[in-house]
Amino acid sequence: MASERLSPTSYVVLGTLGLRGPSTSYDLKRAVNRSIGYFWTFPHAALYSEPQRLEQMGLLTASSEQEGRRRRTYSITEEGLRELRAWLAAPTNEHFQLRDVAELKLFFNELGEPGNVTRLAREQIAAHTERIAVYEDMQRRYGDVRGVAPRMVTLRLGLEMEHAALRFWTALEKDPDAWLPPVAGDAAARG
Template sequence: MDMKDASLGPSSYAVLGMVNNCGAATSYDIKRQIDQSVGNFWTFARSQLYAEPQRLAELGLLQEEQEDFGRRRRLFQLTEQGKQVLEAWLSDPGTPTTELRDMGLMKLYFSKGRPTEAIRTLARQQQEVHRTKLAEYQEMHRQLSLIPEATFGLASLRLGCLFEESTIQFWEEIEQNPPALPQKPERPLEVQEG
């Protein structure tokens, strides 16, 4: 099967990569691991992550085994073909540009004509949102620092911290100097000669 025809997207590669990193896992395990790692910089629909392992198994990229006892969970692991597809994707130099989805930035963009204080309030709210996320990343960094195998997670997390720090700085600047429409010069009164 030509994998280009199989329409593999970011969720496909996230699932393949997570199973490669963690070994045999249930759909729930995969989703939980993604939420705690790459889900911090790429969001996936919950339903998509639960359905994707089954789809990848149908494509021959994952192997599915059901436990014979207990909850009879379905465990997924990479097939040789799945390893090849993951390696091809990791080796592909074509990476699309970064997609930034930031609701605060969209609100700022559409704030034309709003009062200056409303823009400052938005800026303060966004600073708090990003300070909270930065604190989460810093705690994750602390925890991952204790795990020798977490070097790649730590490297990815570093960019997350830098992003949050620069975003906080951006919103601090907006709070101090909110964008405003240029003032129209007042027209001098025209004197009519009589």
């Protein structure tokens, strides 16, 4: 394999091709949107450029239609499968990443208008409630489907995270001031 570094997107492409079999970039985009895309977001344009890079590295092969749109269909190579398996077996020591715009807004809220925390909490309650409904529907529809059930554990983790976020935002909406740290001198004034 070339000495180029593989990114998480590289492994999304390799893993999706490993599960689905030969696919066009459009097929990859659709498959990711219906599966891991709920939990791992990235620019979908990468699903068009990354397969070409992985092909150049020898991790994928491609065949092109001779007529029509001339779409390229990618397949994982044995070397690509070995690389994917090595990555799956390697320890994951990275810290959990939560990239949530609402969390950023909450962090910088003191610079905003009064009432922003309550408004933000209400928006997040609605968003997390909606996402929980989507995940629970997926669980009902695909929970027993052969070949899909083993990957449902990822959906379970997503549901747990959504429920935790919903609990947080619901409590914050009920009493935004309870979450503020005490200001120096407040304890002495109260007691």
